[in-house]
Amino acid sequence: MFVWQVTLITISLVAALVSAWVSLIAQRRNTRGAAEIRLFAWLVSAWALLYAVALSVNNAALMMALERIKLALGPWLGLVWLALACRLTSKYRAINQRWFKPMVAIAGITTALTLLNPNELLWQMTVVDSALGFEAVALYPRALAALYLAATLGYGLIGLAVMVGWILRRDKGDTVSPLVWAFVIVTALSLLAWPLVHGWYRVDLFPVLGAFITYAMSVGRFQFRISDLLPVAYDSIIANMPNGVMIVDLQKRIRTINPALTRIANVQAQDVRGANLAATFPQLPTCDCEHECEIVWGERQYSLQVNAVEDGYGHVQGYLWVFHDITQRKDAEEELRRSLEKLYILRQITDEIADTLSVDDVLLISLDAAARLTGGSAGVIALLDADQRIISAQTVGQFSGLDALGALDMQAPAIGEALESRRATLNTTTKRPQVVGPLVSRDRIIGIISLETARDDLFNQDTLNFIQVFGDRVAMAMENARLYRQAQDQIDELKRLYEQVSRLEGIKTDMIRIAAHDLRSPLSVLMGYLSMLEDDAEQFDDELNDYVQQMLSATRRITVMIDEILSLDRIERMAQELTAEPFDMKPHAKEAVHEFRWLAQEKKINLSFVPRTDEATIINGDPLQIYEAMINLISNGIKYTPEGGNVTAYLHTSQADNCVSFSVEDDGYGIPEDQQDDLFSAYTRASTAETSKVEGSGLGLNIVKKIIERHKGKLFFESEYRQGSTFGFSIPLYQPAPPPSAADGEKALDGA
Known part of the structure; x- marks a missing residue:
């Protein structure tokens, strides 16, 4: 071969x-x-x-x-x-x-x-x-x-x-x-x-x-x-797509462009095929990978998606560019954003006027907000009485609906229609379009608001709906302000009556003191003569001596009563007298923590009580005052702890010190070291950026200090700024008197 x-x-x-x-x-x-x-x-x-x-x-x-x-x-x-x-x-x-x-x-x-x-x-x-x-x-x-x-x-x-x-x-x-x-x-x-x-x-x-x-x-x-890469189905699918479609090769040359994209770009397909992408459409982003973004092309907005075109082995051969017109969606989103912004501002204004207790301030704030939110150039708002006569009014801008005297013309047709229908109305017959809305509270018209603009296309149905809702909120705020002013007048009247009663009470007290003082002299004389009769008791019979003793006893009681009335120091001591009795602190501590659970839940704070002893926690003191000291510490812990924090109350005994301790630990704002020396002074509070908005008088810890000192206890605290604090007190345990021994009994019998 x-x-x-x-x-x-x-x-x-x-x-x-x-x-x-x-x-x-x-x-x-x-x-x-x-x-x-x-x-x-x-x-x-x-x-x-x-x-x-x-x-x-x-x-x-x-x-x-x-x-x-x-x-x-x-x-x-x-x-x-x-x-x-x-x-x-x-x-x-x-x-x-x-x-x-x-x-x-x-x-x-x-x-x-x-x-x-x-x-x-x-x-x-x-x-x-x-x-x-x-x-x-x-x-x-x-x-x-x-x-x-x-x-x-x-x-x-x-x-x-x-x-x-x-x-x-x-x-x-x-x-x-x-x-x-x-x-x-x-x-x-x-x-x-x-x-x-x-x-x-x-x-x-x-x-x-x-x-x-x-x-x-x-x-x-x-x-x-x-x-x-260019499907045969191009004519039946891509060519009829409403989205713009373009295929670009790896050399950034335009391979094909569908009719929708030619309309978007205002070009001819044969003029751009094979051309360089950046040179043909410089307004488009340059990307060498899959990409998604939003672009503005002319007066329209588009979402652009760039996807790789791969062969059977996963190798990229080009990129498919798809342009989807999102102008309507963006317009809707913008309209929704403006509506939400209006609602947010409306809520802020509602809160602001709800906290404003002056009727004139409510009128002015409400009118200014309505003009800003609707785009009105001028407006007027008025408070009406039951006969729909103006009580008070505020204006902004150069409002054309005023009469010759500068007051709101209540006879205007648009105002009459709004008052009759109790709905916001739009008046386009005037030189400048006006929107008028009634202020209705408790089914009674208490005021009216009117806005106008120089633009014919500004006010629409949305404006009417907004004025209707806004008017209801303003009416509520005005009613609150009116009720506040009425309540303030009543409080002023009560203060006047209180001052009058106080003056009368002072006069009565002075009269009692004068009368008591003036009674001391004749009582002293009477006491002297009755004492002399008591000394010569053997000269009288028993019945007469009995009369003398009764008169002496009555005279002495009157003297004591006069002394008590005249002794203001004695009255103050009675008010501050400590009522001591043995009681168990554990149920009182548990009840104090339970009392603040609603406040802790409202602030999303984890409040708990941890008793660290099984022994008796009995002390000798005033339960009400100890309870007050506990709730002051718990209240401070919750008040100075941010949302999501932890506040824990502990109760434990110390046999070495023979005392029971109550403490409240939190992971709140803490107290700077340079402000810790005067914490227990009256009207003293820690001042930091975190506590600037926390309300308080600075008396809580001072009250706790006085209560614990009356009970012969001790205060303690630890605090680290922005880490948390621990405040507490310890009070001696109750020591019952030992039972009498047999020897003591015998001594008692001998003494008897």
């Missing part, structure tokens, strides 16, 4: 394996044209195998039989190429309906004639020595050889014509050159097949070139997805 013969056999086998491998790849692909590529690859593989076997045998008859079988594959190779071209260009249905069956029939007849070759009508075959030194089959065309060429090369040329026509109708920048060259090469090989088969060297190179083209087609179709 000659070297060239072995080489051709090896090359043919490799070509067969490559074609078979491409066929297996195509079998796993579910893309357009995959079936045709798979069938063509199998045909090329079969051609290569037949040629390799024909080269390896020495039997002339067998070689010619294999050659006939190989040539029989030619018409089917051309037909498959034509089907692939029609499939990729969406011409498959038309070919299938009109010409497919005749073409299959021609290919079948040609195959039969090639296999049978009756009377050598197609070929005259003979085995000759090739120029390379080995035997090969030589073909000499006969009468029907043209039929074979028409069925083989004709189909290839038709497929080439279909592809070229499709390419000429596509965009000039479309990436289709690999596909074009593949068909050109196939056609060229088909044309060269005949001279290569029976030419000077008697060598068939079609298996090698067919395998190369099969591989090239698989790469172009499956890796670069040539026809998928």
